[in-house]
Amino acid sequence: MSNRPDTEGGGGLRAGALGTFDSVVMAVVGCGPAYAVAGIVPLVVATAGLAAPAVLLFCAIPMIGIALAFRHLGRLDVNAGASYSWVARSLHPLLGFLSGWAVLCSTTVFLVSATVPAGEATLSLVSPGPAHDTGLTVVIGVGWFLLMALVAARGSRFGTLARTTLGAVQLALLLLFAVAGLLADDKAAEFSFSWLGFGHFAGPDAFVAGALVAGVTYWGWDVTSNLSEETRDSRRTSGLGGLIGVTLTGAVFVLFTVSALGVLGPTAIADDPAGYLSALGQSIWPGWGGRLLALAVLLSTVSTLELALLSASRTLFAMGRDRTLPRIFGRTHPEWRTPWVATLTVAAVAVLLLVAALTAGSGAEFVASAVSGVGLHIAFYYALAGLAVVVVHRTVLFSSAGTLFFVGLWPLGGAVFMGWIFVESVPALNAQALGIGLGALALGLVPMSLTWFQGRSYYRPRPLVPLSGHPEHTEATDEFVAFDAFDAFGGGAAARPASRGGSSGRDDVLSDF
Numbered sequence: 001m002s003n004r005p006d007t008e009g010g011g012g013l014r015a016g017a018l019g020t021f022d023s024v025v026m027a028v029v030g031c032g033p034a035y036a037v038a039g040i041v042p043l044v045v046a047t048a049g050l051a052a053p054a055v056l057l058f059c060a061i062p063m064i065g066i067a068l069a070f071r072h073l074g075r076l077d078v079n080a081g082a083s084y085s086w087v088a089r090s091l092h093p094l095l096g097f098l099s100g101w102a103v104l105c106s107t108t109v110f111l112v113s114a115t116v117p118a119g120e121a122t123l124s125l126v127s128p129g130p131a132h133d134t135g136l137t138v139v140i141g142v143g144w145f146l147l148m149a150l151v152a153a154r155g156s157r158f159g160t161l162a163r164t165t166l167g168a169v170q171l172a173l174l175l176l177f178a179v180a181g182l183l184a185d186d187k188a189a190e191f192s193f194s195w196l197g198f199g200h201f202a203g204p205d206a207f208v209a210g211a212l213v214a215g216v217t218y219w220g221w222d223v224t225s226n227l228s229e230e231t232r233d234s235r236r237t238s239g240l241g242g243l244i245g246v247t248l249t250g251a252v253f254v255l256f257t258v259s260a261l262g263v264l265g266p267t268a269i270a271d272d273p274a275g276y277l278s279a280l281g282q283s284i285w286p287g288w289g290g291r292l293l294a295l296a297v298l299l300s301t302v303s304t305l306e307l308a309l310l311s312a313s314r315t316l317f318a319m320g321r322d323r324t325l326p327r328i329f330g331r332t333h334p335e336w337r338t339p340w341v342a343t344l345t346v347a348a349v350a351v352l353l354l355v356a357a358l359t360a361g362s363g364a365e366f367v368a369s370a371v372s373g374v375g376l377h378i379a380f381y382y383a384l385a386g387l388a389v390v391v392v393h394r395t396v397l398f399s400s401a402g403t404l405f406f407v408g409l410w411p412l413g414g415a416v417f418m419g420w421i422f423v424e425s426v427p428a429l430n431a432q433a434l435g436i437g438l439g440a441l442a443l444g445l446v447p448m449s450l451t452w453f454q455g456r457s458y459y460r461p462r463p464l465v466p467l468s469g470h471p472e473h474t475e476a477t478d479e480f481v482a483f484d485a486f487d488a489f490g491g492g493a494a495a496r497p498a499s500r501g502g503s504s505g506r507d508d509v510l511s512d513f
Contacts, residue, residue, distance in 0.1 A: 027245025071239025373436025386415025
């Protein structure tokens with residue numbers, strides 16, 4: 001399998017279109033902080049009650065381990081397919097294909113489930129009444145979705161300033177109301193640090209159910225890896241955005257959930273998941289509070305739609321480029337240098353699925369089941385990525401304590417956690433959620449079998465090797481600096497002079513992190 005097969009039309013993706021700051025913004029916005037707070041956090045509260053902050057906190061820790069795995073794998077293989085390529089080259093090509101297929105399924109289902117909330121958030125800015133008009137809501141939501149599809153087709157660099165602005169505004173609003181809620185005098189429940197512990201869990205099943213939903217809350221930061229071919233100096237920068245994105249959004253989610261539970265209480269949130277955010281805003285700032293939070297949700301939903309399209313289209317592009325799916329998906333626009341065919345195809349499929357769900361009269365039920373089904377997809381391909389980085393670096397894991405922890409134990413812990421959530425969740429899901437989760441994954445066996453028997457080069461072994469032994473990185477290692485814990489999150493490399501030559505204390509796996 002070639003690491004960068006020939007592409008049809010346009011000569012490939014536009015290299016250097018994004019920088020480090022762009023990656024950080026995309027990772028944060030990709031998680032959709034305000035969208036997650038509005039649509040997913042109430043589901044966590046409904047399953048875990050006062051333990052919801054603990055679920056979000058405990059899920060952030062293994063998710064950072066997965067972000068570390070993406071960071072290290074991305075240094076070895078810059079590929080728009082990300083886990084689709086990495087898992088194939090480290091574990092097995094069949095697992096790699098299913099990993100890419102899981103990304104396609106999860107992002108497409110998310111696009112369907114997030115389109116209607118975009119319309120609802122738009123109408124709620126004008127008046128809460130029209131938000132109950134299903135037809136108008138769908139039309140406006142689809143309008144936003146198609147606009148974001150055009151932006152995604154135009155290019156990942158297009159609209160960067162707008163994306164940064166949208167992300168900054170929604171984070172500022174969430175933090176403003178979170179702090180105001182913590183300082184409010186009239187509260188339904190007084191905060192206790194036990195909310196961040198295990199004391200409020202009704203049992204293991206409650207934690208598993210909440211963790212499956214919480215996995216969707218943190219999902220989306222890995223879009224930075226799908227855009228690695230379009231990022232400047234991507235071997236150093238693409239994974240850094242994911243790490244910062246997970247850490248920052250995790251802090252926001254926990255803080256906001258604690259604030260909402262204090263002001264409204266778990267029962268009010270669970271009984272009215274669609275309206276709790278408006279009630280919270282009105283409680284903190286009567287008159288304007290609800291509308292400001294609705295604005296944050298609108299900005300978050302719209303920008304997240306775009307980034308989900310970017311993630312899906314780049315994965316589909318990589319699969320078309322490798323001929324594991326029809327080669328037309330590997331085409332790029334000659335001027336924009338974007339996978340426009342893949343982008344428009346994902347958009348068309350999402351719109352068709354949305355129409356089918358609404359025609360069947362199960363829109364609200366579909367959204368609830370979609371969150372759980374997508375949770376299975378996410379747990380599946382995140383677990384494979386966490387395992388892949390350990391397998392790739394198995395020969396160098398014990399070269400230093402830092403390598404063992406940041407490349408071995410933490411990512412492996414994240415992989416085990418994701419695998420456990422996947423296995424434990426299956427028996428508890430309803431038929432629709434299982435159909436979205438396992439059924440969609442099973443569909444991937446059809447194209448995978450066809451292309452496997454056709455002998456595509458993707459299925460031929462081309463293993464990844466640790467950076468210190470990678471022939472493509474021989475020159476780069478001369479510029480690396482020694483590792484410490486600060487470097488693990490991208491902070492120390494630029495601050496110290498590079499050491500040249502073959503110092504025995506240098507850790508090539510983690511240096512220049």
